[in-house]
Amino acid sequence: MTLLSNNTLASLAGKLPLPAYRLAPQQPGIGIVHLGPGAFFRGHQAYYTDLALQHGGDWAISAVSMRSPDVSQALTPQDGLYTLAVLDSDTRYQVIGSVQEVLIASERYQSVLARLSDAATRYVTLTITEKGYCLNAQGELDLQHPQIQQDLSGGQPAVTAIGLLVAALAARYAKNVAPFCVLSCDNLTDNGHKLRRALIGFAAQKAPALANWLEQQLISPCTMVDSITPATDAALRAQVAGVLGVNDNWPIKREAFVQWVIEDILPAERPAWQQAGVIYAADVSAFEKAKLRLLNAPHSTLAYIGYLLGYETVYDAMQDKTLLNLLQQMVQQEIMPSFTAPAELDIQQYSQAIFARFENPAIRHLLAQIAWDGSQKMPMRILPVIRDNLAAGRSISKLSFCLAAWFLFIRRRLAEGQPLVDPLASSLTAAASTCRGEAQHDVARFLAIEAVFGTELPKQDTFSQAVTAAYQQLTTLVSEQPVARGVV
Numbered sequence: 001m002t003l004l005s006n007n008t009l010a011s012l013a014g015k016l017p018l019p020a021y022r023l024a025p026q027q028p029g030i031g032i033v034h035l036g037p038g039a040f041f042r043g044h045q046a047y048y049t050d051l052a053l054q055h056g057g058d059w060a061i062s063a064v065s066m067r068s069p070d071v072s073q074a075l076t077p078q079d080g081l082y083t084l085a086v087l088d089s090d091t092r093y094q095v096i097g098s099v100q101e102v103l104i105a106s107e108r109y110q111s112v113l114a115r116l117s118d119a120a121t122r123y124v125t126l127t128i129t130e131k132g133y134c135l136n137a138q139g140e141l142d143l144q145h146p147q148i149q150q151d152l153s154g155g156q157p158a159v160t161a162i163g164l165l166v167a168a169l170a171a172r173y174a175k176n177v178a179p180f181c182v183l184s185c186d187n188l189t190d191n192g193h194k195l196r197r198a199l200i201g202f203a204a205q206k207a208p209a210l211a212n213w214l215e216q217q218l219i220s221p222c223t224m225v226d227s228i229t230p231a232t233d234a235a236l237r238a239q240v241a242g243v244l245g246v247n248d249n250w251p252i253k254r255e256a257f258v259q260w261v262i263e264d265i266l267p268a269e270r271p272a273w274q275q276a277g278v279i280y281a282a283d284v285s286a287f288e289k290a291k292l293r294l295l296n297a298p299h300s301t302l303a304y305i306g307y308l309l310g311y312e313t314v315y316d317a318m319q320d321k322t323l324l325n326l327l328q329q330m331v332q333q334e335i336m337p338s339f340t341a342p343a344e345l346d347i348q349q350y351s352q353a354i355f356a357r358f359e360n361p362a363i364r365h366l367l368a369q370i371a372w373d374g375s376q377k378m379p380m381r382i383l384p385v386i387r388d389n390l391a392a393g394r395s396i397s398k399l400s401f402c403l404a405a406w407f408l409f410i411r412r413r414l415a416e417g418q419p420l421v422d423p424l425a426s427s428l429t430a431a432a433s434t435c436r437g438e439a440q441h442d443v444a445r446f447l448a449i450e451a452v453f454g455t456e457l458p459k460q461d462t463f464s465q466a467v468t469a470a471y472q473q474l475t476t477l478v479s480e481q482p483v484a485r486g487v488v
């Protein structure tokens with residue numbers, strides 16, 4: 001069967017919506033570089049930019065992977081085209097055309113630098129996951145990070161997104177070309193400001209004049225991004241081939257819900273993202289807190305406890321009424337009181353809609369995938385709520401179940417001989433190796449990991465006692481599995 005590509009695109013007319021701008025004689029030029037062309041990017045930012053391109057403008061995307069060749073190998077033969085399947089009460093398919101090229105920085109470094117330093121490139125968006133920013137527990141660039149050290153030593157190609165972007169910005173500075181606008185599209189608190197400080201901090205180590213220039217000119221809005229995008233599987237590839245009549249090496253699936261909120265500080269010259277449904281806000285922080293705390297915090301809690309109870313997917317775990325009850329108590333009693341939601345958001349409806357999204361039977365979202373990178377996710381979605389609640393004298397007993405379940409998940413994965421997908425896997429494994437099934441002892445081993453918990457939080461007895469109590473309860477519960485009862 002032939003492949004989806006520029007050559008076969010026109011033949012698909014009438015079968016599903018196509019990117020008309022990819023069928024026109026004059027193709028849009030590249031105006032955006034995206035770092036981290038994973039499934040979320042292709043279901044979210046690339047989708048919005050595909051809609052925006054229907055309003056014109058040279059806003060095609062050059063997608064760049066730092067090292068992994070997979071996406072480039074899949075999409076280059078397809079001229080960047082791929083299918084998006086939106087799984088709702090029915091499944092809606094469309095071809096996304098906003099990605100014009102997929103480059104691998106470690107293999108085509110000079111081409112990537114040239115694309116980034118080209119004046120036509122006015123935006124760089126990033127989905128490099130929390131670990132990609134190389135931040136410490138305080139949210140600042142970790143100058144001792146081995147890969148940051150490697151990039152600061154001047155080695156080429158740069159192995160971090162931060163090193164690559166500063167190299168490109170330095171090239172623009174040398175050519176007197178304005179910096180591109182950078183948009184972090186990852187689940188970090190205060191993502192735009194942290195990215196900006198990381199870039200300027202790195203530059204300051206290399207060239208103070210460059211750092212000053214960036215201090216004056218670099219625009220890095222905060223954003224909030226949201227859509228549940230499970231990994232592609234063979235079933236989706238077969239469904240798409242059946243609809244299109246041609247093969248698509250890497251189609252993407254996601255839920256119908258999609259949202260992108262961007263701090264309204266972009267230059268006037270921008271893709272038609274607003275016409276595509278992007279929300280511009282003067283202050284993104286309330287949207288970010290609502291999403292990280294009302295979606296991602298229960299997501300992680302469900303993932304770790306659900307995995308320990310033997311469930312495989314979010315949908316499966318949501319059928320466990322005891323577990324669902326814990327999530328609802330955590331949200332209502334400990335998370336909602338922790339922040340002020342955006343004025344236009346009905347927080348109860350927003351939270352109910354999130355739980356309904358978790359129960360979408362069409363979405364097969366693996367708990368083990370959500371469980372990845374816990375050392376990077378807990379500081380963004382659980383610890384800020386715990387810190388706020390401790391400061392205000394509010395309960396943290398339900399929130400503590402997420403951390404306790406994470407610790408037990410780590411021990412379970414290691415006992416199963418399963419990989420621990422986490423940049424701090426060695427530290428987590430070391431802590432787990434000293435555990436002996438005694439709650440207070442085991443919890444102390446994990447809380448001693450400073451890169452995750454810092455130095456102050458573990459000193460607070462209220463915190464360590466709450467996590468210890470949760471760890472004890474879960475240990476008892478899990479030993480009695482699969483009867484998932486009595487967790488609260």
Ligand code: CS2
Pocket residue numbers: 187225226227228229295296299300369370371377
């Ligand atoms: C999930 C997120 O894998 C995870 O950590 O919680 O990817 C979640 O699906 C998205 O943030 C939803 O917008």
